[in-house]
Amino acid sequence: MEQHDYVGASPPPTPVPRSGFSFRRLLEPLASLRLTVILFVLTLILVFFGTLAQKRDSLNTVLGDYFYCWLGWLDLNAISDFTQVFLKGFRFAGTDEDPVRVQIPFPGGFLIGTLMAINLTAAHVVRFKLTWRRLGIWLLHAGVIVLLAGEFVRANWAVEDRMTLREGQTGTYLFSLDKTELAFLKPTGSGADDVVSVPGELIERAGAGGKVTHPDAPFDIEVVQYIRNSKDPNAPPDHSGIEPVGFGEANSATAGIGRAIKLREHKEFSSIKGEGQINMAACYLTLKDKSTGQPVGTYLFGTEIEEPQPIGDGGWRAAFRLKRTYLPYTVTAVSVERENWPGTMKPKEFKSVVRVDHPAFQESREALIEMNRPLRYEGRTFYQSTMNVGGPAKVTGFQVVQNPGSHIPYAACTLITLGMAAHFLLKLVEFLKRRARR
C-alpha cells in the first residue's frame, strides 16, 4: 500500500533552535502561523454572529458589540435566529418577541485586527526573507495591514451625516443618524440662537440616576430614564411612539410637554428588517439650576419631539435631537425628481439639483446629485440617499460623508491585488519551469 495522505508542496518552515535571548525569539510566538489560523477562525465566528445579530439590532449596536470594539459581546443565542429561518422556525431559546440573549465576551473587531497586524508584522520580521520570490507576499501582507488600518480610521474618525431638504428649502446644517444631543437654545436678539449642546452619549452613559454637568450648559442634568428607542419597530413608518399620559397615571415628568405625553422603551430597529429606519432616542431628565442646585423640573425629551421646550424663567429652551453640525455654507434643493421604469413604480433614477452658496468664498453654484454621482464639496461628499415625492412636498435626503481615510482602502486593495497577482504569477512560472524540466 502506498502512502496516500500527501503533504503539501511547500512544507512549513521548521524553526531553527537558537540560544540566548533575542528580540527575534520574543517575536517568534507572535509570528506563529497557528496564531494566524486562530485569528482567522475568530474572525469567521465574529462575522457570522455579527451578521445574525443584525436581525435583531440596529447596525450601530452591532458595530459596537462586534466589529468596532476591543472587547465584543457575542450573543450565542443568535444561532436561534439562524435556525428559525433554516429549520422551520426552531429556536433553542426565546421567542420572536423575546429572543433571550446569551452574551459572552469575545474578542472584538479592533482586537482581532490589531492582533492580525502584529502577527503579520512579526512573521515578516522572523520568517520572511526580503527576496524577489517573496515580493508578492510582502506586497499582499502590507496591503492587508493598510486595509485593516483603513477600517480602523473609518470606525473612529469618519463622520456620516444626513441632510434632508424639501424642494426649494435651504439647509444650513447636517444631522447625524446615530448621535443625539441635548441642545440648549437662547435667542441672542439678532434672530439667531445661542446654542449649547450636550452630547447624547454622556446622558446615555450616565444612565438612570447619573449626573451630567457641562461647563457651558446653563443647567445641570440628572438622568431619570434613558430610552434607546421610543418608536415601535413593528408599527408603520409614519407612526409615532408618542402616547398621551393617562388620567392619574404615574409620570416622572413634572414640567414641559412630558406632563401631557409619554414615550416608552421599544425594541431596536433591526439593521436587516428596519428598512433604513433608525432608533428614536428619548430621555426623562431633571434639570437643576447651576447656581442654587434647585431642580427646575423633570422634562421629557425625545428625538420624536422636535419642538424646543421652555426651561425655567431665564429664556432658555431645550430640545433633544439628532446631533447637528452647522455648515459654513448653505445647500438649497432646486429640484427633486424621481424617475420610474416606464409603466411601473420601480425607481429608475433619483435626481436632485442643488445650489451651494458659500458666503466666505462668495461662491454660488448649481450641482446635480444622482445615484452613484455624488457632490464633493469642502471635504464632504453628498450622496443621494433617500427621496419621497409622494407627499405634498418633494423631499430629498443626502448622505453626507467626511472620511479622512477614504482613500486608504484603494491603496490597500491595489497592494493586495498586485501582491496576489505577482505571487501567483511567480508560482506559475516556477511550476511551468519545473514541468518543462520534467
Added chain:
Amino acid sequence: MNARKWVPIAVVGLAAVLVVAKAVPPSPPSAGPDLNAFGRIPVQYQGRFMPLDTVARHHLLVISGGRETYTSGRDTEPAIRWMLEVMSGKDGAVNHKVIRIDSPDVRQFLRLENRPGSWRYSPAEVSERLAKQSADVRKIMQKAENDKPLTDFEKAVLTTSGHVRTIVAIRQLSFPGLVPDPDNPAVWLSPRDADRLNEKQYEARARREAAESLERMLRDDAHELEATRRKLGPEEFAARVEEVKEQATFKRLQELLDEHRKEFAPQSAAFHQILKAYADGRPELFNAAVKEYHEKYVTPLKGTEAGRTSLEFFLNRFDPFFLCQWMYVGVMVLAAIYWMVGGQTLNNTATALGILALVVHTGALVLRVVVSEKPPVTNLYSSAVFIGWGGLILCLGLDLYYRNGLGNFVGGLIGMGTMLVARFLEANGDTMPRVEAVLNTNFWLSCHVTLVTLGYMATFVAGKLAIVYILMGFFSRKLSADRGRSLYGMIYGVTCFATLLSFVGTVLGGFWADDSWGRFWGWDPKENGAVLIVIWNVLNLHLRWAGIVKARGFAIMAVLGNVVTAWSWFGTNQLGIGLHAYGFDDKLATGCMVYWLSQFLVVALALAPLKYWASFGEAPPART
C-alpha cells in the same frame, strides 16, 4: 482514422446538429395559427420591452409551478397558446389544468380531488371553489393587507387566489402594455387601459341606451314581471332591476368600445382582431391579422429598444440552457464511465462535448447581455447561469491539463447543478428584470458582481473536487497515489484562484459602495457573506502552509467551503431583505439546509479513520 479521433467527432457532431436544429427558426405552419408570429409581438411589461412569448412563459411557469407548457387533451402545448386562449376567451380556455396547488391543506380547503403527480387544476374549478369559501378567503386577504403574519396555509391560499386573479387580468387584457400612451409614448398601455382612457365618452351613451332598453322591457313585459315583483317585494325587485341595469350598461359599453376602438386606439383594435379570429376558430384570418399587425406596428420599431425583443424571442425558443443542461449530463456520464473502464476516447469525447456546451452557454450569456443591456450578473438567476459558465471553463481547463477526467466530471456536475438551480429560480418571474435605482449599472458594480460570482464559482469547484476526492477515496479503490496527488493539486490550485477572485470581487464591491454612498464597508449581511468566503479560503491556504492540514484536511475544509459559499450566495438573502438581498423564497431556505446537511455528511465520512477508506485498505498510511 482511428476510434480515438472519430468517436468524439461523431458524438459532438451529432449534438451540434441537434443544437443547430433547435436554433433554426421553424417555418410558419401550413395549417393552423402561426403562434410564433403571435409570440413575437413586442410588449412592455415590468418596465421593459419583451416579446409576448416571455410574458406567457413567465406566467405559465409561475402559475403551473415550473412548466412552460401545458397539456390539452393529449397534446403538449406551448405557453403562448395558453396565453392566446385565455386572452381571446376561447371556449374551454378556463378548463386548461394549469394552476398547481401543492399544499394538501389548500386542496382540502377547496375540496379539490387529489391529482397526484401533476396537482394541477383549471381556473374554472379553482375559482368556483374559492367563491364558495369567499368569506374565509376575504379574511386572509385582510390579514395580509394589514401586514399581519400569515401561516403557510394562508400564504398558499393567497398564492392560489392570486393565480386566478392573474388569469382574470390576462383575460381582461389588463397587462402587458401594448399600445404607446398618446400622452407619453415611452409608456405602453395595456389594451384594457387604452379602453379605459376613452370609455368616458361612451359611458353616458351606454347608460342611456341600457336604461332605455330596460324600460322598454319593463313596459312590454309588464304583465310577467308583475308576478316577479310580487314574489320579491318592491324593494328587492328594484334592487334586482338596478343590478340588471348595471350589467346591461357594462355590456353595452363593451359593445360600443368594440365598435369604435378602431377610431381611438387602432393598434389595440388590431390586437383585438387577432384575438377574435382565434376565438372564432379561423386560423387563416388569425394569421392574416397577425401579419398585418407586424407590418403596421412592429416593423417600424426596427432599431429601437422595443424592436430588439425578437432576439429575446429567439432565446426563449432556442432555450440554450436546457440544451446545455443535457450536454452537461453527457459530459458527467462520459467522465464517470471513463474512470470505471478507462479509455482515453471516452474522456476526449467528454471534453469535446463540454467545449460544445461551453460554446452554446457562452453564446446564450452574450445574447442575454445584449437583450438586457446589463452586465451578465444582476440577480440570483443570472448568477447561477454565470457560475455554471465559469465553473465549466475552469474545470475543462483543469482536465485539459491533468487529463484524468476529474475536471470534466466536476465541470459537468457544476454545469448541470447550476442549470437546475437556474430552472428553479426561473419560476420566480422575469429573469432579466429592471433593477432598483441603487443597483443602476456602475463600472465598479458590474465588475464586483461578475468577479465575486466567479469567486463563488471557484470556491464551489474546489469544494466539488474535494467531494470527489473523499467519495472516491472512501467508496472506491480508484484514489491511487497519482490520482490523489493530482486531485489535491487541483483543489489547492482552484482554492488559490478562488481566493484571488473572491477577494478582488469583494473589494470591488467596497469601491462601488464607496462610490455610491461613501462607505467602503457597511457590514451588510451580503458583504459579510462575501468576506466569509475570502477568509475561509485564506484560512484553508494558511492551514496548509502551516502544515496543520494535508490532503484530507484540505479536502474537508474545501467541502465546508461549499457550506460557506451557499450561505453567502443564498443563505444571507433569507435573513431578511437587505440592500443586496435580491431574492427571497421559503423553498430556498429549505434547499440551503438540505444542501448543508449533505455537505456535513460528506465531511463526516471524510473524518472516518483511514482504515475504513476503500482506497487505503487494511494498511493505513504512516502519516494521517
